[in-house]
Amino acid sequence: MAVSPFFLSFLSLFSLLSLPVSAAASDAYPSIPGTAPVDGGFADELKPIRREVYGEGKIFDISHRYTSDMPSWDSSEGLGRFLWLAASMKNGSLANNSEMKIPTHTGTHVDSPGHVYDSYYDAGFDVDSLDLQVLNGPALLVDVPRNKNITADVMKSLHIPKGVRRVLFRTLNTDRRLMFKKEFDTSYVGFMKDGAQWLVDNTDIKLVGIDYLSVAAYDDLIPSHLVFLKGRETILVEGLKLDDVKAGLYYVHCLPLRLVGAEGSPIRCILMT
Ligand SMILES: *[C@@H]1O[C@H](CO)[C@@H](O)[C@H](O)[C@H]1NC(C)=O
Ligand SMILES: *[C@@H]1O[C@H](CO)[C@@H](O)[C@H](O)[C@H]1NC(C)=O
Numbered sequence: 001m002a003v004s005p006f007f008l009s010f011l012s013l014f015s016l017l018s019l020p021v022s023a024a025a026s027d028a029y030p031s032i033p034g035t036a037p038v039d040g041g042f043a044d045e046l047k048p049i050r051r052e053v054y055g056e057g058k059i060f061d062i063s064h065r066y067t068s069d070m071p072s073w074d075s076s077e078g079l080g081r082f083l084w085l086a087a088s089m090k091n092g093s094l095a096n097n098s099e100m101k102i103p104t105h106t107g108t109h110v111d112s113p114g115h116v117y118d119s120y121y122d123a124g125f126d127v128d129s130l131d132l133q134v135l136n137g138p139a140l141l142v143d144v145p146r147n148k149n150i151t152a153d154v155m156k157s158l159h160i161p162k163g164v165r166r167v168l169f170r171t172l173n174t175d176r177r178l179m180f181k182k183e184f185d186t187s188y189v190g191f192m193k194d195g196a197q198w199l200v201d202n203t204d205i206k207l208v209g210i211d212y213l214s215v216a217a218y219d220d221l222i223p224s225h226l227v228f229l230k231g232r233e234t235i236l237v238e239g240l241k242l243d244d245v246k247a248g249l250y251y252v253h254c255l256p257l258r259l260v261g262a263e264g265s266p267i268r269c270i271l272m273t
């Protein structure tokens, strides 16, 4: 391969400076206030790199960052202050130690059967009991029609082949950037009860992922959850960040915290090609 001397000097310039070539904040991924790389990326301060994609498309991070401005269920105020330094070096501690407090269904998170079935909750169907084989494996990222909630008709129209066990549904929620808006919005797209029932009855899907805080449309909130979680086989991953990833087949990897007794947990999910 012929490499121009200009390109070589360009490369060595970047390796000398040890700077990321493409760490500039984009509109799609607003950086956390105070951490945005300076325009052009030539800041001489110590700054972390924050990525959405690793290895030029080998790994896509499809989890949202936890910030005080992220939406919180039924709240117009966002998540608010959830993280603080309980011990800090500035105040003489040996190390900085933060503490946090969040509802378990915040941001990108998973629901266990105990979420909507009291008997399952009592029997211990918590997030620690979820099957990691369902949460990890081949997955389809699909776009759903933007003008409807996910009904039985919509499910039928998607023609998801039998045998597909994991599907991430990208909806109008992603286009509307709802997960980046502080104010909770009840008009998000989700499954209507008949859509959930159709999925359970006619497909092999056991992992259902969606791009806002609930897989169920607000109008069918509890009925859709009841349909999905009744069999204790379907796992619901909510609040996924599906921006700027092509629809198609990936490997999904989702790992919840082992919160014994909790019916929900923050979850880190990535897609690999
Ligand atoms: C520790 O916390 C202080 C705030 O008290 C902060 O200014 C400092 O940068 C932190 N140090 C490290 C090593 O993270
Ligand atoms: C340090 O301690 C002071 C006095 O107790 C307190 O007001 C301040 O908030 C503390 N700062 C940090 C960063 O913990």
Ligand SMILES: *[C@@H]1O[C@H](CO)[C@@H](O)[C@H](O)[C@H]1NC(C)=O
Pocket (backbone or CB within 6 Å): 146, 147, 148, 149, 172, 186, 187, 188, 189, 190, 217, 218, 219, 220
């Ligand atoms: C989806 O349902 C919600 C109510 O749960 C409604 O506000 C919204 O307009 C519906 N979205 C579409 C695209 O039909």
